[in-house]
Amino acid sequence: MIQKPRGTMDILPDEVGIWQHVEKTAREVAELFGFREIRTPAFEATELFQRGVGDTTDVVQKEMYTFADKEGRSYTLRPEGTASVVRALIENGKCSNLMPQKLYYLINCFRYEKPQAGRSREFFQFGTEMFGAADASADADIIALANTLLMRLGVSDIHLHINSIGCPECRPNHRQALKDYFASYKDDLCETCRERLDKNPMRILDCKSPVCSEIAKGAPKTLDYLCPECTSHFDKLKATLDAMGIEYTIDANIVRGLDYYTRTVFEFIAPVIGAQSTVCGGGRYDGLMKELGGPQLPGIGFAMGLTRVILAMKSSKVALPQAPSPRLYIASMGDKAQKKAAEIVSRLRTDGIFAEYDLVGRSLKAQMKYADRQNARFTLIIGDCEIESGRAVIKDMQNSEQSEIALNDTAAIAKAVL
Numbered sequence: 001m002i003q004k005p006r007g008t009m010d011i012l013p014d015e016v017g018i019w020q021h022v023e024k025t026a027r028e029v030a031e032l033f034g035f036r037e038i039r040t041p042a043f044e045a046t047e048l049f050q051r052g053v054g055d056t057t058d059v060v061q062k063e064m065y066t067f068a069d070k071e072g073r074s075y076t077l078r079p080e081g082t083a084s085v086v087r088a089l090i091e092n093g094k095c096s097n098l099m100p101q102k103l104y105y106l107i108n109c110f111r112y113e114k115p116q117a118g119r120s121r122e123f124f125q126f127g128t129e130m131f132g133a134a135d136a137s138a139d140a141d142i143i144a145l146a147n148t149l150l151m152r153l154g155v156s157d158i159h160l161h162i163n164s165i166g167c168p169e170c171r172p173n174h175r176q177a178l179k180d181y182f183a184s185y186k187d188d189l190c191e192t193c194r195e196r197l198d199k200n201p202m203r204i205l206d207c208k209s210p211v212c213s214e215i216a217k218g219a220p221k222t223l224d225y226l227c228p229e230c231t232s233h234f235d236k237l238k239a240t241l242d243a244m245g246i247e248y249t250i251d252a253n254i255v256r257g258l259d260y261y262t263r264t265v266f267e268f269i270a271p272v273i274g275a276q277s278t279v280c281g282g283g284r285y286d287g288l289m290k291e292l293g294g295p296q297l298p299g300i301g302f303a304m305g306l307t308r309v310i311l312a313m314k315s316s317k318v319a320l321p322q323a324p325s326p327r328l329y330i331a332s333m334g335d336k337a338q339k340k341a342a343e344i345v346s347r348l349r350t351d352g353i354f355a356e357y358d359l360v361g362r363s364l365k366a367q368m369k370y371a372d373r374q375n376a377r378f379t380l381i382i383g384d385c386e387i388e389s390g391r392a393v394i395k396d397m398q399n400s401e402q403s404e405i406a407l408n409d410t411a412a413i414a415k416a417v418l
């Protein structure tokens, strides 16, 4: 038996309705905020993520699906969407479009992580990115989008945590403080973090090893090292969120696991879904566009993990959408009747009406049972008598009302079942 790769999932028809509902709602909310969809390749040059996400991050050091193609070029299945969106704007010459430029995406991502509830190796994200808006009102707008979507999806018991991790002006002081702090624990840190100590001590803060994360709890906080500009940016964000009525907690422990962030970082956390409780994470990345060879253009965005949103919806006992059921099921007896059923169903479908008829040669009784299981709203039975008279009876399965129609009058049939 060939099995699916570890950490991937099959989304079967019974489950797919909730995914479609989440995706549809995400698109609607993104469009409500003026965002347009962008689609980029599922794999990119490895260097894009090394430079974009950062080569001392867990994602790049431990989790990427990297392979050489037949000509020896190194490619990586995307572990996230932001770097690809930035690359696409630069490559397609879209960095001087009317600003702010607002984009969203629904993508699969790949990370070689230890699978558990809410964490898989192939996972799905709804993401948004806004470019060209440096003001804190843009940060609030992005957070408001995520908040509106989570509310529309009925996710209750979810908390917004915000923090500021500063800019290239104020980072060096914090970095030095981190170096001094972690240096005294050098021998206890994992091997990767010992290397990070010199290169990028901030990444020790999101190491998943239990020893490193315990040590990290006492580390100096970015908020204590912010420059005046970063402080006023953060103050304006808080004031705008207050004005919008969006509740938040200031959480100095949020640093995010990707290197491109500057200033605002945030997460929506749903503790009820278990250890992997970050449903949505994002922040500002004012240096990324330049880092990847484009102009200096500020950016801010987030990505929401769809598996985790669905877990949170289920734990909030959200009423899930029902699978669509046929408006009409035509039961037929004999070849002529089946041909007539095919003709009617085909015309109804052309008009956008969900209709079905027997394709497997069931008995009349079995066909009616099938219609019932499919939850068909109306049924129509065609046998030799109906073919001869050209008339048949449509039955409303909800209230048992019946009406007679002419089999050639598809418009009347359509009207009767709508």
Ligand code: HAM
Binding pocket: 079, 080, 081, 082, 111, 113, 118, 119, 120, 121, 122, 123, 124, 125, 127, 128, 129, 257, 258, 278, 279, 280, 281, 282, 283, 284, 300, 301, 302, 303, 304, 305, 306, 307, 308
């Ligand atoms: P991230 O925090 O790495 O950020 O991922 C965003 C979200 O994707 C997480 O909060 C989580 O819900 C989901 N996620 C991440 N890894 C997994 C996994 N292995 N299994 C299931 N779900 C997962 C980013 O990806 C950034 N690109 C977000 C961003 C956009 N920042 C600015 N713009």
